[in-house]
Amino acid sequence: MSIDVRKYLQPHKCLTLEERLALVKCRFDDRSHIEVDQSGFRADPDRAVLFICPAQVFKLNETDDSCIVNYEDCLECGACQVARRYTSWRNPRGGYGVTYHYG
Amino acid sequence: MSDERFEVVIVGAGPAGIAAALTLAREGVEVLVLERGDFPGAKNLFGGILYTSVVNELLPEFWDRAPIERHIINRRWVLLDEDTQVALDLKSARFDVPPYNNTFTALRSKWDRWFAEQAEEAGAMIISETNVEELIIEGGRVQGVRTGRDEGDVKADCVILAEGANALIAERAGFRPQMSPRNRVSAVKEVIALPPEIIEDRFHLEGRQGAAIEYFGGAVKGTVGSAFIYTNYDSLSVGVGCMIEEFLRLKMAPYDLLDWFKAHPMVAPLLRGGETVEYATKMIPEDSYSALSDLYEDGLILVGDCAGLVNPSIHHEGTNLAMASGVAAAEAIIEARARNDYSKATLARYRLALEESWVMKDLKRYRDSVHFMLDNRELVSDYPDLAIRLIRRYFTVDDMPKDELLNGLWATIKNEVSFLKAARQMWRARKTML
Numbered sequence: 001m002s003i004d005v006r007k008y009l010q011p012h013k014c015l016t017l018e019e020r021l022a023l024v025k026c027r028f029d030d031r032s033h034i035e036v037d038q039s040g041f042r043a044d045p046d047r048a049v050l051f052i053c054p055a056q057v058f059k060l061n062e063t064d065d066s067c068i069v070n071y072e073d074c075l076e077c078g079a080c081q082v083a084r085r086y087t088s089w090r091n092p093r094g095g096y097g098v099t100y101h102y103g
Numbered sequence: 104m105s106d107e108r109f110e111v112v113i114v115g116a117g118p119a120g121i122a123a124a125l126t127l128a129r130e131g132v133e134v135l136v137l138e139r140g141d142f143p144g145a146k147n148l149f150g151g152i153l154y155t156s157v158v159n160e161l162l163p164e165f166w167d168r169a170p171i172e173r174h175i176i177n178r179r180w181v182l183l184d185e186d187t188q189v190a191l192d193l194k195s196a197r198f199d200v201p202p203y204n205n206t207f208t209a210l211r212s213k214w215d216r217w218f219a220e221q222a223e224e225a226g227a228m229i230i231s232e233t234n235v236e237e238l239i240i241e242g243g244r245v246q247g248v249r250t251g252r253d254e255g256d257v258k259a260d261c262v263i264l265a266e267g268a269n270a271l272i273a274e275r276a277g278f279r280p281q282m283s284p285r286n287r288v289s290a291v292k293e294v295i296a297l298p299p300e301i302i303e304d305r306f307h308l309e310g311r312q313g314a315a316i317e318y319f320g321g322a323v324k325g326t327v328g329s330a331f332i333y334t335n336y337d338s339l340s341v342g343v344g345c346m347i348e349e350f351l352r353l354k355m356a357p358y359d360l361l362d363w364f365k366a367h368p369m370v371a372p373l374l375r376g377g378e379t380v381e382y383a384t385k386m387i388p389e390d391s392y393s394a395l396s397d398l399y400e401d402g403l404i405l406v407g408d409c410a411g412l413v414n415p416s417i418h419h420e421g422t423n424l425a426m427a428s429g430v431a432a433a434e435a436i437i438e439a440r441a442r443n444d445y446s447k448a449t450l451a452r453y454r455l456a457l458e459e460s461w462v463m464k465d466l467k468r469y470r471d472s473v474h475f476m477l478d479n480r481e482l483v484s485d486y487p488d489l490a491i492r493l494i495r496r497y498f499t500v501d502d503m504p505k506d507e508l509l510n511g512l513w514a515t516i517k518n519e520v521s522f523l524k525a526a527r528q529m530w531r532a533r534k535t536m537l
Contacts (some may be wrong), residue, residue, distance in 0.1 A: 029360055054291045056358075079347055100211070
């Protein structure tokens with residue numbers, strides 16, 4: 001065995017979400033597959049989509065209190081629409097979106 | 104693809120869709136599978152355990168040639184609080200020989216691709232990079248599917264919907280109840296690379312033996328959910344999954360819960376030196392049996408996750424139910440084909456076959472488990488926490504006489520637990536969860 005065992009005694013390095021998203025292969029479409037009804041978003045006291053999305057696709061635009069949709073980061077789970085129906089989610093077009101290497 | 108016609112069109116190349124395609128193709132049925140990813144498996148995900156009783160019937164002794172990771176000889180169920188773990192550990196040499204307790208770790212991008220190749224070899228046609236936008240419904244029956252391609256209508260005698268947990272097509276057509284925070288789990292997972300030798304040493308395994316560890320209670324902040332570590336050949340699958348309602352209640356992001364779990368003092372040593380190579384997320388359907396739709400319509404059958412076929416109990420089975428439903432759908436269609444009648448009345452054979460099998464018998468048994476836990480959170484928060492404290496105290500070594508120690512433990516229990524309520528909950532838990 002030619003493994004440097006000491007290397008594997010070091011703590012696991014926890015990546016930032018941005019670093020993790022960068023690991024996923026993705027083919028970007030030029031149009032978004034996610035829409036947000038801004039009045040529904042503003043009426044949501046919890047602003048749930050800001051934390052419920054595992055890829056943090058939704059961000060707050062503080063200047064006008066609206067929701068920005070970074071659809072390119074989407075990992076296609078669909079949880080946003082289940083959590084809050086003011087989001088509307090479609091499948092990306094065939095051949096676009098994420099491709100998992102491991103899955 | 105205009106004016107294309109197949110006997111059967113299947114939407115989605117996951118375990119359910121492919122099991123159906125393989126079964127149909129073997130009977131000489133003209134079957135087309137449409138997959139929106141770059142290849143079958145490209146967008147598919149699970150925690151990591153493939154249950155294989157159905158695969159082994161379709162493809163006997165598949166483990167000699169399929170891309171599986173490890174066979175599971177060790178299962179561990181763990182309760183955590185902030186600094187302590189209590190575990191039930193099952194490890195058996197009986198699981199080390201074929202058929203390996205029908206329990207393997209796998210990575211779906213590789214496994215599903217291989218499984219789809221078996222269906223292609225049997226004669227099924229699979230077209231990737233093709234998104235199905237909706238069902239074509241004419242004259243009250245499903246006549247085919249509308250894809251996102253130009254002139255992309257495909258007609259069929261029967262359509263099988265195997266679109267997965269995010270069941271948009273079925274929901275929009277009104278063929279399944281609405282997805283909700285109380286019937287969908289949100290799960291995130293990382294694949295963390297480690298050399299096989301390190302995994303085997305760290306988890307006490309040899310060769311292709313594997314371990315599956317599931318964590319409850321404080322591991323997921325006392326929510327209805329769980330965390331897991333599964334050993335692949337040269338990586339670990341590490342993740343958390345909770346009902347969406349739970350994330351909403353905690354106002355917590357799934358990746359923050361995952362990071363918290365990974366940093367737990369009882370978990371971190373298992374991940375030492377591991378490098379995250381993929382981050383992924385998926386919903387898991389935990390529809391209660393009572394809320395399932397018919398699962399068959401005129402010219403349509405629903406299978407797998409989009410039908411809601413996941414065992415939501417501690418067994419967490421999904422892939423095997425998916426494949427069993429795919430096979431049952433294929434068999435019902437083969438019967439319908441012989442009669443040239445794909446009406447709802449004929450396809451009812453599908454539901455009947457599922458009801459008679461372990462698939463629906465299990466879903467029926469666990470029909471109340473998710474709602475029961477959501478409405479009795481003591482079962483996943485207070486009681487596990489108390490159990491850990493009692494066991495830890497009992498084995499804490501100091502100079503207190505054991506009589507006094509036991510009296511103290513009894514006093515703690517009396518203080519914190521309403522016996523009548525707990526007895527009632529335990530009785531129901533036995534009936535709905537075990």
